[in-house]
Amino acid sequence: MPTLNLYETTKRRALSSRDTARSFAPRVNRELASGNGVCTLTIDFENMAVVTPSFFDELLHVINGRAPGDRSSAPVIDLTNTSQNQFARFRSVCKAHEMTTEKVGPDHWRISKA
């Protein structure tokens, strides 16, 4: 399953900048390419203390921007190890990206293009 572990990738517990989110682009492309047609990307928030709405917004641009205008290719995104408090920061961002949100387990959320 294509997975992006934010802490393993950055070794930082707080992420806020759009520049850092954009730096994930090669990794996102590599992970999704490795999925052999499985169009689900897991973003693992293990060990993360803070991820700002701005960072998350830019990360969604990176992920959804792979095929502009082509909604069918936008991956489903699973957010794991994401506390209620953390996810609350992302609701408005998901709405702005026209993505639906669903709680699928403890600290586990699924977002996808509506």
Next chain:
Amino acid sequence: MATLEIRAPRQFNHTGDLPEYQVRNDPRNQDFDWESVRIDLSSCDFVRPPAVLWCTIYSLLVAEKGIPCELVVPSRHNVATYLNDLGMFAVLRDAGVGINHLEIPNTERWQLVLPLTRLRSISEVEDLENSLMENLERRDLSSTNLHADVTVVFAELGNNAVEHAQSPIDAYGLVQFYDWYPHPRFVCAVADGGIGIRASLRKNPEYSGNALTDWGAIEYSIQENTSGTSDRTRGMGLHHIANDILPPNRELNINSDSGFLHTDGKTLQTSSRRGNLFPGTSAFINVPA
């Protein structure tokens, strides 16, 4: 022109406490032609963080123009040591601002989580927010969720200032813990000497035609998806702070040019009005611990 003398009152909370006829002189303007500037804090019994940031930004903008600027330190020893511990005197002295005091030793009496710190770049803000988070956790000053809230506020305010303000003197921020019984609290404040929120919003064609006031622009800025960019998903940071992080019992003040906005987390009432000039933008949040 002669010397512009700005005299702060005994209780100096923010720029609104200063005489309007003194602070309407905007050091960002080309026609700011005073020979020198003197900011007199000698009468102050206390100086709150938004006032610290006004002193810092105003003095640095004056110094950046090559105009001599002098800061008269508070006569009360504990107020002077607070400002010294906060790092304000060092920041100003480094920029060539005259500080009329003898050496004041650092006391470390104040629970500074992040002293007054220059924010030059996005990557610097991200480094600082990680240090801030570690510092909060190490000192165990409150709950983990609150550490995250304080860090998010600092990060969003800092990133906004660095990315949008176009400040010739960069931005400055601080985080402090007040161990006030029975209501301990964090304050987080960030300010810049840039173009202000109204000018920043006007870069977006959606707002360029609006007859925006400074205070109306601040109100727009805390609404969802309002940004100086044309990207419809941006403009989340201040909205998130004002609407998700603020309640309960928290307080947000934003001063940008002649606009002032206050949001009370207890009543969730937001009020904006014309206020005294802040040459740039200053944001301050008060969070009970």
